Amino acid sequence: MAAILKIGHRGAKGHAPENTMASFAKALELGVDGIELDVHVCATGELVVIHDFTVDRVTNGTGEVHKLSLAQLKALTIERDHYIPTLDEVYDLINKRCFVNIELKGRHTAIPVSDFINTYVKEKGYEYADFLVSSFQREELQVMSEVNPNVHLGVLTQASVTQAWQWAMEFKAKAIHPHFTLLTESNVHKAQQAGLKVYTWTMNEPEDIARIKNYNVDGIISDYPELL
């Protein structure tokens, strides 16, 4: 049986400010197999790594990410000495030491992320299998599946494994990413029998992790990857 992949949530959110270079460095130090991060497109077109649609919760500024330029976003600080990274900066840091699960969080991110992946495959020695792109948003999944069928897709859900499975079939996704409370041994097994990987989130309690590991999921996303 294959090992269950250890995936750091927003880097290693339990140890450092989420989606910052420090958080990604910490996840690498903890020996993760993969890192999950959230992506938006900013006003000047760059892909930036931040969870929310606004900068208000995590930075010292205010405003919507898609209305701010990269220069404006870079002028903001997160907990005084961290900042919002671009997706390129994160890839430079990781340098193929683990895989990356890019979550399409913002609207209209599928095409720029597809372009990003194509560039990394054509110019930087990556393969399509090195990227796992997930989203809760039907439109983003649909656009990605149409513009770039080479990209490995994962369907996120916090509502229904059945719906995630249906979308996965529709968009030829490789994986479903259900919230862990939706999982049963049976629905994990059935999804895997249908050829889908099952990556679950966000698991931070040892008792929950032990139970879900018994279902033989393919990967677990945690703020504390050392618990996995």
Ligand code: G3P
């Ligand atoms: O990709 C798993 C998880 O990150 C989805 O929820 O809100 O943490 O992005 P959220």
Ligand code: MG
């Ligand atoms: Mg996420």
